[in-house]
């Protein structure tokens with residue numbers, strides 16, 4: 001099978017998955033308890049039954065769930081209309097887009113740093129197997145991997161703000177809002193230090209562990225011995241023959257982690273009051289803001305599907321064997 | 326042999342440190358010669374140290390192993406005394422190796438052509454465009470169409486991969502080629518083709534070859550000399566005609582008694598009752614004594630030394646020491 005067929009097949013299955021997710025997302029929020037009309041007008045306001053009925057008709061809630069409501073929802077979603085948030089009283093799409101940028105900035109930074117550091121540390125540990133370097137790196141990574149996000153975040157928050165005077169939360173100091181970019185950017189960077197550090201430590205352990213075992217496995221392969229027999233130095237063997245093979249599992253891991261960007265951000269954003277998707281998600285959950293949750297779920301699912309597709313595509317460039325599978 | 330040996334292995338000993346801390350003496354006092362253009366067969370049952378011998382010579386032992394003593398004289402230079410950088414330059418340019426079970430000896434994510442080209446460029450033999458042409462020539466020499474140069478190993482059959490390995494081994498025109506069981510894991514037809522190819526190339530290029538095999542028939546057919554190993558030691562060594570017609574070591578005698586045996590599938594050694602010695606718990610005296618039908622008291626106490634038997638024939642057995650001393 002050639003690359004085009006392979007990719008077409010992957011895209012087809014991604015679309016199928018997406019369709020299933022859309023249906024589930026619809027069904028899930030229909031079976032949850034709660035009356036949308038009551039939620040919109042608030043609990044304590046008294047409104048006549050007639051008015052309530054009028055509202056139901058206006059929102060199409062009097063019609064059967066299937067197919068009428070489903071088709072309406074489908075039509076709206078496909079046009080990017082995800083409904084209106086009950087708690088924020090703004091279109092869900094608008095809210096998501098606004099928060100997504102902040103989250104991508106934070107998670108992106110954390111991911112890039114943890115990938116670079118984790119892969120480098122894993123390589124070093126696997127290369128210097130059973131030495132003090134390896135044991136040290138392994139211990140650090142296992143701890144980093146096992147630490148609860150919330151706990152690490154709070155410790156770093158306390159330590160960083162007390163001793164280093166770093167901001168305790170938010171993205172930008174209230175006094176700097178609306179100031180020119182050269183004032184805002186350093187302030188944002190300042191705010192990003194602690195949450196980024198938290199994320200970096202958390203993700204790094206996993207990358208390091210995978211990279212270490214992957215490089216150790218690869219270094220034991222026959223083709224590595226062939227490369228050495230050809231007269232290559234350790235460094236040449238590592239760079240030309242070991243690295244690409246050892247990076248394959250990392251690509252998968254990166255894709256998986258990217259897919260879980262939003263859910264991964266919930267804890268960190270909550271601890272550092274960082275105004276991103278994660279924090280929004282948490283708020284929406286507490287306030288039972290179904291439209292917002294529904295939109296967030298959809299975004300979450302789409303990002304997982306997209307990330308997996310991306311990994312599949314990348315794989316065809318990294319591993320020529322994939323196409324044959 | 327009138328020529329000076331190309332490779333002279335003298336009293337080479339290597340050991341593995343196993344995970345439980347015990348030391349396995351995988352090679353003990355191994356000596357043999359390889360002359361230019363000669364094919365030497367290296368035979369012995371599984372675990373007797375054939376691969377370890379080749380890896381020791383190329384200084385490619387895993388980190389858990391080390392060479393404890395001996396000399397590896399290549400054109401008169403002791404390879405064990407070279408710096409790591411000089412040894413790297415020597416590998417592939419002078420000594421190339423085709424590994425046992427070459428299924429995984431090629432990198433799965435690099436094209437076959439690139440893996441061959443890389444060896445040429447590494448040793449600075451020619452510029453990039455000439456190297457590509459040379460790859461095509463090499464592939465042609467082993468019977469692979471140049472159009473398959475840019476394919477990946479998984480697109481090759483087992484036999485083709487082994488051919489590609491041979492082409493790769495020839496890339497830098499080495500004077501000595503090690504072939505470690507180059508045909509195991511291939512089906513019988515392909516085995517014959519690969520051996521034929523090796524022979525053809527050996528004649529064409531005047532290459533010296535050390536061929537590790539379990540097949541005594543192959544040794545008789547393609548080798549000039551044979552080294553019989555047992556438990557990390559050389560049991561018997563000499564020209565094929567000599568050794569096959571007058572085997573002097575009881576182990577070789579046992580192996581050859583069953584040869585030629587039409588009932589035994591080609592490619593496997595005759596089985597001799599008993600098990601090979603455990604290298605971390607060696608018997609005192611002769612390593613073969615527990616299984617030797619001719620063993621006597623002295624064999625269990627004292628290790629035999631290599632005895633010259635004339636015409637380049639040597640063997641390590643107490644029985645021979647006696648007869649030689651009596652002469």
Ligand SMILES: Nc1ncnc2c1ncn2[C@@H]1O[C@H](COP(=O)(O)OP(=O)(O)OP(=O)(O)O)[C@@H](O)[C@H]1O
Nearest residue numbers: 341349351370371372373374375376377378387604
């Ligand atoms: N990595 C290792 N760690 C410990 N011992 C080893 C290791 N590799 C080989 N040995 C030991 O060294 C001895 C010689 O092994 P070697 O691979 O050289 O045998 P061989 O003659 O090539 O066998 P085969 O015909 O199966 O390839 C064996 O007894 C084996 O137990």
Ligand code: SF4
Nearest residue numbers: 611614617624642643
């Ligand atoms: S030395 Fe003794 S045990 Fe060893 S091969 Fe000779 S006769 Fe057999």
Ligand SMILES: [Mg+2]
Nearest residue numbers: 375376377425
């Ligand atoms: Mg072997």
